[in-house]
Amino acid sequence: MRSVLCYGDSNTHGQIPGKGPLERYGPAERWPGILRAQLGPDWYVIEEGLSGRTTVHDDPIEGAHKNGRTYLRPCLQSHATLDLVIIMLGTNDLKIRFNKPPSEVAMGIGCLVYDIKELAPGPGGTTPEIMIVAPPPMQDDVKEWKSIFAGAPEKSRLLALEFEVLADSLELHFFDAGSVVSCSEADGFHIDAEAHRLLGIALARAVDAIGWSRST
Amino acid sequence: MRIADRASGLNALSVRSYNERLVLSLLLQNEGISRMEIGEKTGLSAQTASVIVRSLEQEGLVSQGEAQRGRVGPPTIPLSLNPEGAYAVGVGFSRRRIDIALIDFIGTVRFHTQLPADEANPFPQNNDLLATIRQAMTSLPVEARSRVAGIGLAVPDEVDAMAATGNGSSTSLKALQSEIEEQIKLPVFVQNDITAAAGGESMFGVAKPLNDYLFFYLGARLQSRLILNHQIYKGNSSASFDHGLMRLESELAMRGRSSEIIWSSSPEWPDLGEAYTEWLGECSNRLKASISALTQFVEFRTVLLSSYAPQKIAKALCADIGREFAAVQALPARVTISPKAVGAASLPFSSRFMIQ
Numbered sequence: 001m002r003s004v005l006c007y008g009d010s011n012t013h014g015q016i017p018g019k020g021p022l023e024r025y026g027p028a029e030r031w032p033g034i035l036r037a038q039l040g041p042d043w044y045v046i047e048e049g050l051s052g053r054t055t056v057h058d059d060p061i062e063g064a065h066k067n068g069r070t071y072l073r074p075c076l077q078s079h080a081t082l083d084l085v086i087i088m089l090g091t092n093d094l095k096i097r098f099n100k101p102p103s104e105v106a107m108g109i110g111c112l113v114y115d116i117k118e119l120a121p122g123p124g125g126t127t128p129e130i131m132i133v134a135p136p137p138m139q140d141d142v143k144e145w146k147s148i149f150a151g152a153p154e155k156s157r158l159l160a161l162e163f164e165v166l167a168d169s170l171e172l173h174f175f176d177a178g179s180v181v182s183c184s185e186a187d188g189f190h191i192d193a194e195a196h197r198l199l200g201i202a203l204a205r206a207v208d209a210i211g212w213s214r215s216t
Numbered sequence: 217m218r219i220a221d222r223a224s225g226l227n228a229l230s231v232r233s234y235n236e237r238l239v240l241s242l243l244l245q246n247e248g249i250s251r252m253e254i255g256e257k258t259g260l261s262a263q264t265a266s267v268i269v270r271s272l273e274q275e276g277l278v279s280q281g282e283a284q285r286g287r288v289g290p291p292t293i294p295l296s297l298n299p300e301g302a303y304a305v306g307v308g309f310s311r312r313r314i315d316i317a318l319i320d321f322i323g324t325v326r327f328h329t330q331l332p333a334d335e336a337n338p339f340p341q342n343n344d345l346l347a348t349i350r351q352a353m354t355s356l357p358v359e360a361r362s363r364v365a366g367i368g369l370a371v372p373d374e375v376d377a378m379a380a381t382g383n384g385s386s387t388s389l390k391a392l393q394s395e396i397e398e399q400i401k402l403p404v405f406v407q408n409d410i411t412a413a414a415g416g417e418s419m420f421g422v423a424k425p426l427n428d429y430l431f432f433y434l435g436a437r438l439q440s441r442l443i444l445n446h447q448i449y450k451g452n453s454s455a456s457f458d459h460g461l462m463r464l465e466s467e468l469a470m471r472g473r474s475s476e477i478i479w480s481s482s483p484e485w486p487d488l489g490e491a492y493t494e495w496l497g498e499c500s501n502r503l504k505a506s507i508s509a510l511t512q513f514v515e516f517r518t519v520l521l522s523s524y525a526p527q528k529i530a531k532a533l534c535a536d537i538g539r540e541f542a543a544v545q546a547l548p549a550r551v552t553i554s555p556k557a558v559g560a561a562s563l564p565f566s567s568r569f570m571i572q
Binding site for chain 2: 209
């Protein structure tokens with residue numbers, strides 16, 4: 001059986017657009033659940049989605065535990081052995097409090113990749129396959145989040161290219177979520193149930209396209 | 217390795233990595249294979265294959281097919297060369313005609329026309345040829361014109377022979393080459409015409425999966441090439457037998473019949489009577505003698521017969537060969553519209569996209 005870790009933020013956690021962080025789509029509705037159903041019994045799908053998670057930043061307001069880098073190491077070791085790590089982060093790095101350009105968000109992803117390679121939680125102490133997923137661009141109207149995400153929608157549209165440049169240079173698998181889904185109008189930066197379904201199906205195909213030998 | 221290249225159109229000449237060529241060559245050979253199969257056949261890691269396929273998709277050279285449902289798991293996405301990913305123009309020079317063809321990335325002829333040839337001046341630096349090459353390119357929609365990878369010229373051996381006699385036609389080939397490069401602003405590749413026709417068949421035709429085969433081209437003369445492990449051997453003599461269509465022409469002339477039709481690209485000939493029957497028998501005997509002689513020395517299982525002439529001729533000759541040799545499979549070539557020009561057009565592709 002193969003293992004895939006889905007490492008992300010509220011859009012991996014399954015937070016319902018326009019609702020609070022405690023309101024979440026069900027296990028079978030959110031994209032890792034769809035992925036599980038699509039990939040079938042050969043795969044063990046592990047969900048690690050946290051609302052507010054950044055790539056490498058302690059959040060001075062929401063808490064240091066939102067830092068995706070500090071949590072990734074114990075997380076990788078907890079779930080080893082991993083055949084594949086899917087990372088979909090970056091939206092929270094665009095909060096005005098971090099003041100980061102899109103290119104530096106990609107650098108944050110690069111740090112996570114560095115840590116995965118260093119820990120080598122793949123089969124027999126190897127590097128697992130790594131897939132970077134660019135989050136879908138935010139809507140221009142992010143409702144009451146406008147001040148927190150000032151300038152973010154515009155930056156969010158540049159993440160896919162920056163992430164792909166990173167994926168090319170580090171030789172990683174890449175998928176642009178924006179090619180199949182958009183953020184919900186309800187709050188402008190979360191994805192709804194239908195988008196979870198479409199993303200799960202698309203990612204299952206992307207996972208399959210990596211090519212896995214029959215023996216497990 | 218290119219980095220998330222958003223170029224619309226083909227990338228510069230110098231940046232095609234070996235691994236990219238490897239993947240493109242593999243996709244040319246195998247339509248609709250998965251990334252996993254690409255990895256298996258090339259030895260590239262899953263990540264490397266992923267990056268290369270992504271950039272080739274972005275460049276428009278590779279496209280995803282319809283998802284194939286398997287027994288378990290998600291459907292697999294097959295990959296293929298995108299026919300509209302690249303184009304090339306080929307010019308085939310013959311005694312009586314100059315053929316100009318434009319092909320797409322999988323060898324489909326999208327444009328074909330002929331100009332009359334002048335034996336005294338085989339490489340006319342006149343505006344007719346240039347204008348026709350331009351016409352071939354403008355037959356494409358505007359946005360596709362930047363995807364023409366280059367121009368190939370397929371040139372008969374006689375011309376080299378003529379150059380040796382000092383009438384300077386080789387020089388004028390060089391002059392024509394630079395004129396085209398200068399005017400059209402694309403690289404121009406030159407190869408012997410029969411070798412080019414065999415190359416085109418290897419790239420796009422029946423010969424795609426074959427490592428070894430014997431190739432005959434039936435034109436004005438009957439000429440051959442031996443292909444061993446994908447290498448095209450010319451033989452050390454420019455042996456070409458006087459059993460080609462020129463022979464048929466003289467048979468017709470002896471009987472006072474016109475031979476104009478046999479130099480056209482007409483897919484059907486009218487009944488040419490006993491001149492034709494007689495010539496076909498001689499041609500068949502010549503083919504069989506060549507095959508028989510060669511089988512003493514090398515092992516090959518396939519004979520391909522390429523010609524611009526009507527398909528039924530190649531079919532009849534192949535049937536004859538098949539009856540004579542149990543161990544040899546004789547097949548008409550797949551490229552039937554001006555094989556020389558198509559072969560010439562394959563030159564920019566092999567030079568720019570494929571492993572040599």
